[in-house]
Amino acid sequence: MGVEIDLSGRVALVTGGTRGIGAGIAGVLLRAGAEVWVCSRTPPERLPEGGGRRAEFRTADVRDPEQVDRLIGEVAERWGGLDLVVNNAGGAPPADTTTASPRFHAKIVELNLLAPLLVCQRAWPGLRRRGGSVIMISSAAAHRPAPTAAAYAAAKAGLESLTRTLALEFAPEVRVNAIAVGLARTDGVAARFGAAAADSGFARGIPLGRPAEAEDVGHACAFLASPLAEYLTGDVLAVHGGGEPHPHLTRLAAESRARP
Structure with a gap:
């Protein structure tokens, strides 16, 4: 017998919720019965x-x-208030760390770390009144080297540290958790690695054999927002299919196999 998550009567805000992973999260929350607001x-x-x-x-x-x-x-x-905030807005274009401008790095950190902090700060009073929760959308890049994404990966690592700190500061009224997303089938991945990357060599090294769908992240959000997770706070849930291959190592291996 399956477990059905019912979020009827809950009000959720998904930042950056109009496309990609954010849209997938919003769709799952809607199907679970929540009233969902998205922004971009x-x-x-x-x-x-x-x-x-x-x-x-x-x-x-x-x-x-x-x-x-x-x-x-x-x-x-x-x-009358918010029950759930999903800090999903974020991302970064690839850039060489040694030549990217200080302004570029500052903007990446602002979007991926400082903006979620701002949203949590402003949403805190309402979340506290309703006993709500916060979910930060982090990245597997926070846990491994990330060439061409140094500021982004550092910001996501900071986001997970922020998750643990706010979990303490907001307890016991508000729970705060994070989801570290691995390779996902989104327009952003296609733009960076090529349209077929998510289904080619990148995905073959994932133990579950495929990249994440946006709805996979949405299901994890619905779980963390539900009573099933009422004793979870300060946690980082990995949604990466068992771990992803490092894209640069994958490319180097392909180049090695191609040598005569």
Whole structure:
């Protein structure tokens, strides 16, 4: 007999929830019965859907305190508060560490570390009143060398440290956990590694034999937001299919096999 997660009556905010992993998370939460709000800096072509319902969208840059306050205030006015915040907004284009500008590195850290801290800070009073939870979307890059993504990987490692600290500061009213995502089948991965990368040599080294789907991360979020995880806080849940091959090691191995 399966276990069904019911988040009916819960109100969730998924930052960066209009595409990729964020949209997958929003869709799963909708199917679980939650009221879901998503935000991004630009309006999407289509909104996440699930369970016959559609996510509510607001334009917001989560690096801007005034925009974050306005967003959280609007959710509170509509629904009385928040039960779940998923800090998903993030990412970084590849860049050579030795030549990338200080401004580039600062922007990457701002989006992937400081923005989630800002959102948590502003959402804390409402989450506390409703006994809510926070989920940080981290990366497997936080746990291994990440050439061309130094600032991003360092920011994600910092995000996991922030998770553990906030879990202590927000307890016992609010739980704070993180999900470290490995190689996933998204437009971002396709843009960086090539359209077929997620189904080629990169994926063959994953023990479960495939990259993550956005919904895999969404299911992990639904679990962490549910009563099934009511005794979990300060944890980092790895959603990487058992571990991913390092992309640079994979490339070097392919080049070695190709030599005459």
